[in-house]
Each structure stands twice: as C-alpha cells, then as structure tokens.
Amino acid sequence: MTNLVYPQLETGALSQFPLRKTRRTRTVTNRAADGSTIKLADPAGVITEWNLAYSDLSDQEAATLRMFFEAAEGSLNSFTFLDPSGNLLAWSDRLNNEVWQRDPALTLTGDVADPRGRTQAWRLANTGTAIQTVAQTIAAPGACQYCLTAYLRAGVPATLRLWAGDDSVSADVTPVWNRLMLTSSNQSDVTSMRFGIEVAALATVEIYGIQVEAQPGSSGYKATSRGGVYEGAHLRDDALAIIRTGVNRNSCTVNIIHVNHL
Amino acid sequence: MATFPQLKTGAVAQYPVVRRGEFRNQTVRFMDGTDQRYRDSAAPRQSWQVSLSGLDETELAAIEEFFLANQGSFGSFAFTDPWDGHVYDDCSLAADGLSAAVVAEMRGATQLTVVRNR
Numbered sequence: 001m002t003n004l005v006y007p008q009l010e011t012g013a014l015s016q017f018p019l020r021k022t023r024r025t026r027t028v029t030n031r032a033a034d035g036s037t038i039k040l041a042d043p044a045g046v047i048t049e050w051n052l053a054y055s056d057l058s059d060q061e062a063a064t065l066r067m068f069f070e071a072a073e074g075s076l077n078s079f080t081f082l083d084p085s086g087n088l089l090a091w092s093d094r095l096n097n098e099v100w101q102r103d104p105a106l107t108l109t110g111d112v113a114d115p116r117g118r119t120q121a122w123r124l125a126n127t128g129t130a131i132q133t134v135a136q137t138i139a140a141p142g143a144c145q146y147c148l149t150a151y152l153r154a155g156v157p158a159t160l161r162l163w164a165g166d167d168s169v170s171a172d173v174t175p176v177w178n179r180l181m182l183t184s185s186n187q188s189d190v191t192s193m194r195f196g197i198e199v200a201a202l203a204t205v206e207i208y209g210i211q212v213e214a215q216p217g218s219s220g221y222k223a224t225s226r227g228g229v230y231e232g233a234h235l236r237d238d239a240l241a242i243i244r245t246g247v248n249r250n251s252c253t254v255n256i257i258h259v260n261h262l
Numbered sequence: 263m264a265t266f267p268q269l270k271t272g273a274v275a276q277y278p279v280v281r282r283g284e285f286r287n288q289t290v291r292f293m294d295g296t297d298q299r300y301r302d303s304a305a306p307r308q309s310w311q312v313s314l315s316g317l318d319e320t321e322l323a324a325i326e327e328f329f330l331a332n333q334g335s336f337g338s339f340a341f342t343d344p345w346d347g348h349v350y351d352d353c354s355l356a357a358d359g360l361s362a363a364v365v366a367e368m369r370g371a372t373q374l375t376v377v378r379n380r
Contacts, residue, residue, distance in 0.1 A: 022361040023326065025334030034303040035286050036380055039354075041336035085364055087323070116270070116320070219367065220319030225327055 003191065004071055004079035005141045006233070006256070007064050009057070012145045012216040014084035020051040021085055044261040049236065052084070055251040062242050062250035074238035078231075081256055082140060082214035086228025089136050089195065089212050093223045095122045103132035106199060114208040115151050115177040120223070121208035126199040135163065135196025138229050140214070142187030148195050149218040150210040153177045158203040163196045164212075173205050183216050233258040263351065264331065264339035266376065267324045269317070275344040280311035308378040309356060310343070315371040322362055322370035329374075334358035341376050352379045 008014055026045030030038040057065070072079055082088060091097035096108055105128025114121035126132045140146065148164045154173040161170050164184035171180045187193070195212050199205055209221035214228075236255035243251050268274055286303040314325070332339065332355060341353040356375035364370045 017367075018363060018365040020361065020363045021326075022359060023329055023334075024360075025329075025336070025358045027334050027336045027358050029335070033286070034380075035307050036303075039336050041333040043333060046330070046333075085319070085322075085362075222319050222323030223327060224323070225330065 003141070004068070004077060005143060006079055006081045007068050008144055008214065009054075009061050009064075014082060014214050015050075015052045016054055018053060019085055021083075022049045022051075023047070024049075046260045048230065048258045050081075050083075050256045052254045052256065053251075054253070055245075057242075057250040057252070059248050059250065062244075062252070065252065065254065066240065066242060069235065069240040072235055074240075075235050078234055080139065080141060081230040081233035081258065082144065083228030083230060084214065085222075086213075087211045087222040087224045088138055088140055088146070088214060088228040089210060090138070090224055090227030092210055092221075092227075093120050095124075095134060095207070095210075099227075100134055100136050101196075102134045104128075105130070106132040106134060112206050112208075116208075121151070121206050123204060123206050124197075124199050125204040126201055129201045131161075131198050131200060133163070133196045133198045135194050137192055137194045138212070138227060139191070139231055140193045140212075140229050142190035142193060144214050145186065145216050146184040146193065146195070147213045147215055147218050148182045148184070148211070149179055149213075149221075150197060151177050151179050151208040151221075152197075152205055154203065154205045156204070158205055159200055160203070160205060161198040163194065163198060165190065165193045165195075168198075177208075179209075179218070181218055230258040264328075264337065266339055266341045266353070267321075267328050269314070269321050273344070274342050275310070275312045276314055276316075278313065279344050281343070281345055282309045282311070283307070284309070303380070305380060307380070308350070310341070310376045311373070312344075312376060313371075313373045316368070317370040317372070318368040319370065322364070322372065325372055325374070326360065326362060329355065329360040334360075338379060341378075350378050353377060354379055 024047040026042040028040040109123040111119045112121040162182040167184045236257045283306040291297045362372040
C-alpha cells in the first residue's frame with residue numbers, strides 16, 4: 001500500500017482558521033488523603049488530536065478531501081500528517097542535537113543573543129575552505145509545498161544558501177537580523193525532504209528560529225522538540241460529511257488523531 | 263528546575279486569573295449533634311487557573327512544548343504567583359490534557375491549571 005499523505009488545499013495550506021489542537025498525556029496518580037500524590041508518567045501514552053474546520057472549499061478541494069477519506073477508508077488506514085500549526089523540524093533551538101547533520105568544519109556556539117531578546121541563537125563558523133552545511137532530513141513527502149525560514153545575521157556581511165530538497169536560494173546576510181525564506185516546489189517523487197543552510201568558506205553567521213512549515217508562506221516561529229511530522233496518524237471518524245453551501249463552495253470538518261503507542 | 267513559561271511581555275498570566283485555596287478537613291459527627299474537626303493536610307492546596315488568549319505562534323508553541331516536556335501532570339516546575347510574585351518551587355499542571363485554539367494569525371488561546379505540590 002502506498003504511503004498516504006494528508007492533502008494540502010489549492011492555496012498550499014493544510015487547514016483554515018479556526019484550528020484546534022489537543023494534547024493528552026497519561027499519568028498514573030496515587031492521591032493520598034492529605035492531598036499529596038505519587039505519580040508515574042507514561043511517555044508512550046501521548047495523544048494528539050486536530051480539529052480542522054474547512055469552509056468555502058472549491059469543488060476540487062472538496063473532491064481531494066473526499067478521495068483522501070476514501071483512500072484512508074475512514075479511520076482504518078494510517079497516513080502522514082504535517083501539523084498545520086507546527087514547525088516540522090525537530091529540536092529547532094538545539095542545533096547540536098543529533099537530528100541535525102553538520103559538516104565537520106562547521107563549529108557551533110550556543111547561547112547567542114537572538115532577535116527576541118533571549119539567548120537561543122547559534123553562531124555557525126565555517127573554519128574550512130569549502131562550503132559547509134547544517135541540515136535536517138524529515139519524513140515529509142516531496143508532494144507538498146514547504147516554507148523554510150530562519151533569522152540570520154552576520155558581523156561581517158556574508159552570503160549563504162538556503163536549501164529545501166532540490167530548491168535553493170542564495171541570500172546576503174547583514175549585521176541586522178533578517179528573516180530569510182525559501183518556498184519549495186513540488187518534488188513528488190521523494191518521501192523525505194532535507195532542509196539546510198549552507199555557509200560559505202571562512203564565513204561566520206548567527207542563526208535563530210529555523211522553521212519549516214507545510215505551506216507556501218511563513219508564520220511566527222515555533223520552537224520544537226519532536227517536530228511536526230506525524231507518521232501513523234488516523235482519521236478519528238469513519239464518516240465525512242461535506243456540505244455544499246453554494247456554487248463551488250463547500251464546508252466540512254475533519255478530525256485527526258495521532259497516538260504514540262499505535 | 264523547570265520554570266513555567268513567560269509570555270513575551272514577561273508575564274506568566276493574563277486577566278482573569280483565578281487563585282484557589284483548598285483545605286482538606288475531616289469532621290466526625292456524634293449522635294448528640296456535636297462534631298469534632300481536624301486537619302487532614304499540612305497546608306492548603308493552592309492552584310491557579312491561567313487563561314491565555316491573543317497569543318502569537320511562538321508563545322503558544324512554548325506553552326505546548328512546556329506541556330510535553332512536563333508530560334502533562336507528571337513533571338514539576340517553579341511557578342511565579344501572578345498575584346504577588348512569590349515563586350513556588352514545586353508545582354505541577356493539574357491535568358493531562360491541553361487544548362489550544364487558533365482562531366486567526368497571532369490569536370491563539372489556551373487554558374491551564376497549575377497546582378502546588380506537597
């Protein structure tokens with residue numbers, strides 16, 4: 001069976017406002033008579049649910065959702081869901097985490113002042129004579145459109161390159177923080193995407209808020225730990241009601257659930 | 263020690279915030295109608311209901327990450343009482359659920375209850 005992916009709308013967005021996301025964890029609690037407690041966590045018991053309310057969908061968009069619902073056979077088959085309110089990258093504030101692939105001549109310094117007045121930025125120094133890259137590969141299908149953004153500055157103006165799969169853009173980095181953006185094109189033949197930043201030889205840049213979203217434009221930065229790619233998600237319901245509200249206007253609500261232990 | 267996340271303004275809560283105290287007293291009633299009461303806890307159980315709205319994506323994501331890092335009600339953290347600025351070192355979230363709504367760009371909302379452990 002092919003890997004199912006929850007579809008984007010014609011605009012490239014995965015959902016519309018309002019969007020509701022619910023997280024549930026499971027803690028076994030023994031509560032004593034005096035109100036004190038003994039607790040046991042269950043990390044495998046995390047459940048995430050999304051309530052996606054759509055309105056004014058075109059007939060084509062409604063048909064796409066309908067076809068997806070039929071392919072998933074309601075709640076039966078799992079699919080990959082890209083969190084529409086999340087940053088798809090994992091550990092976005094921890095460039096020293098093992099999820100990041102870093103070329104050997106690239107040195108990292110943490111706790112650098114960021115544009116929000118805190119110290120979550122990183123300094124990337126390329127001590128080599130060749131281009132060096134820091135990147136992350138995520139299990140996101142190439143058939144979707146992505147937006148890669150990052151805040152960047154450099155004490156000495158430098159040029160770098162943002163990469164999203166096969167797409168890239170070159171950008172000048174100045175001493176002032178700027179948010180750079182790259183929107184990827186459709187790369188339907190791949191099942192994972194690599195997003196990265198290429199630093200020129202002997203250049204030093206500071207970076208903060210690296211983010212990938214499954215939409216053509218960017219939203220506010222969201223720091224992550226697990227990242228927003230949910231493999232093994234399911235439709236919560238076995239029914240999908242699409243209401244035709246006018247000519248080429250449809251509305252519906254989709255509930256999606258992801259459970260760690262399934 | 264983990265700390266309850268601050269909003270970008272530096273505040274930990276918005277109006278309205280509810281602070282609740284709860285004793286756990288026991289009462290023994292006698293046949294003649296009199297009763298005898300005693301404390302069944304060392305101190306009142308304090309909790310704060312924090313309702314947040316108008317959050318931007320960064321603030322809402324920070325709350326969500328905080329919830330996951332604590333594994334819901336399991337973890338312990340320091341919480342600054344928004345009424346008087348007192349820092350309580352050992353607090354937890356009251357529930358294993360967190361619901362976040364985003365009604366528009368930079369208009370997220372959520373609600374949490376923090377309890378002081380003992």
